[in-house]
Amino acid sequence: MSVLTPGRFSPTTAGGGKRDVGWMTWFFPAWYAVFGVIICVLTRVTPPPRPDITAADKVAFFNQHHLTIQIGFTVLLILLGGAAMTNGLVAYQMKRMSVGSVFAYGYIGGMGVGALPGFLLVTVCFLTAAFRPDRDPQLISLLYDVGMLSYNGSLGCFSAAYLVLAIAILYDRNNIFPKWFAYVSIWQIITEVIATQMFVFPSGPFAWNGSIAFWWAVVVFSVWLVALIMLLRKAAAAESADEPALD
Amino acid sequence: MWVMVLGDLVIFGGYFIVFMIYRSMNPTAFLAAQQHLNITIGVVNTVILLTSSWFVAQAVLCVRGGDPDRAVRLLWGGAASGVAFMVLKCYEWYREIIAGQTNSDMFYSFYYVITGVHLVHLLIGLIVLGVLVRELRTPGRGRVWMIESGATYWHMVDLLWVIIFALLYVMR
Numbered sequence: 001m002s003v004l005t006p007g008r009f010s011p012t013t014a015g016g017g018k019r020d021v022g023w024m025t026w027f028f029p030a031w032y033a034v035f036g037v038i039i040c041v042l043t044r045v046t047p048p049p050r051p052d053i054t055a056a057d058k059v060a061f062f063n064q065h066h067l068t069i070q071i072g073f074t075v076l077l078i079l080l081g082g083a084a085m086t087n088g089l090v091a092y093q094m095k096r097m098s099v100g101s102v103f104a105y106g107y108i109g110g111m112g113v114g115a116l117p118g119f120l121l122v123t124v125c126f127l128t129a130a131f132r133p134d135r136d137p138q139l140i141s142l143l144y145d146v147g148m149l150s151y152n153g154s155l156g157c158f159s160a161a162y163l164v165l166a167i168a169i170l171y172d173r174n175n176i177f178p179k180w181f182a183y184v185s186i187w188q189i190i191t192e193v194i195a196t197q198m199f200v201f202p203s204g205p206f207a208w209n210g211s212i213a214f215w216w217a218v219v220v221f222s223v224w225l226v227a228l229i230m231l232l233r234k235a236a237a238a239e240s241a242d243e244p245a246l247d
Numbered sequence: 248m249w250v251m252v253l254g255d256l257v258i259f260g261g262y263f264i265v266f267m268i269y270r271s272m273n274p275t276a277f278l279a280a281q282q283h284l285n286i287t288i289g290v291v292n293t294v295i296l297l298t299s300s301w302f303v304a305q306a307v308l309c310v311r312g313g314d315p316d317r318a319v320r321l322l323w324g325g326a327a328s329g330v331a332f333m334v335l336k337c338y339e340w341y342r343e344i345i346a347g348q349t350n351s352d353m354f355y356s357f358y359y360v361i362t363g364v365h366l367v368h369l370l371i372g373l374i375v376l377g378v379l380v381r382e383l384r385t386p387g388r389g390r391v392w393m394i395e396s397g398a399t400y401w402h403m404v405d406l407l408w409v410i411i412f413a414l415l416y417v418m419r
Contacts, residue, residue, distance in 0.1 A: 183251035186371070187258060190364055197350075197360060205265050206356055216261045 016241040024089045025236045029229045031082040038079075042072025045122060045151055048214060052203040055141035062129050062140060069130045073123045080119055087111040090228070093235045094165070095246050097172035103164045110161025117154035122147040152208040153198035155217075159189040176235050184224050191217035248396035252403045255368075259407055262364070263414060266357050273353070278419065280354035283346065288339045289416040292332050293409065299328030300405040303376070303398045310394045315383040318394070322383075325401065326376045329369055336366060358415055365407055372404045 039046045044065050062069065087108050094104035125147030129140050162185045169182035197206035197213050205212040270277045302325035309318035343355070350356035379397045383389050
């Protein structure tokens, strides 16, 4: 693929880009890196803890990771707005497309709706569970389930955002993003439709730690995210520095 | 479009591999559950979808041969077959659910998820066929590469069904 050609991203070979857009383009992977550290290393929600364990095991999970959950999720509460900034960058590039602003607004709205159950609810649930560790184990168990189901199972909220992104790319005549990225976005919709099965299965391939519902979807999401980061850099570099500001 | 087709085949390949792994862990239960599937509906649906692919392939030939009107009619034929497949699939789901074959059984959870994801692909395929009809009807358009790309996608949906049919209905 031509995206992999060396030197393709060098700003000097293309329009040069705008400085503020360039900064946001660097902020995008930086924010996701911090987010990755928080969810994987500190709060331990990814890779997901098991859904098919007893209430006592869930209490033990919160006791074991008590401090890191509190540190990680309180930091995330402050940084959560960064997700909106990364969405704004994608929407900015979408507004440069020939399709008009409506898809960009749809993307921002869809991603914003998804962020509430996708990030915020698990944060509040886990912080509440860690807040009083001596609570009734059944209540701790409930917060564990609500948090994980909301975090992993609510991804369908993002599918509208992926859909408008895919349609905008396919209709765009300014070639801001390559057409194949529209198809990768459509795969995302498919995997997130399957994620709804987590609400039915406490174990097996369709559970929230299942091979199909979770792990295979993570592979597709990783491909999507890495491609998006590269394409945002390319789009920023291809924009002329003296291009007039968007409405 | 080849990025879509090859990548999608890889994604479905992942589902098939996981299905085979779970099947190998409990072959007797999977085989017993499989007996409740109505293979006649499966065969009819396979024939319907293969027919739709024939319509779409003929439409591509017509576009190349400079006969867009006939191509549009053939695309309608392909879309009608696709709709017939969906109707029959919904009836099959209805039949299975009434008979108590729900996703509480591992085989049937795979059955509903895999055929459901395939149905979503078919729905996208119907939208694609609509885009192709619009392309052919717009004066001064009718780009051959676009018709070929859409047809490639439709054939992929067909190919996936043939594999699903073999894995879920036929394999003993």
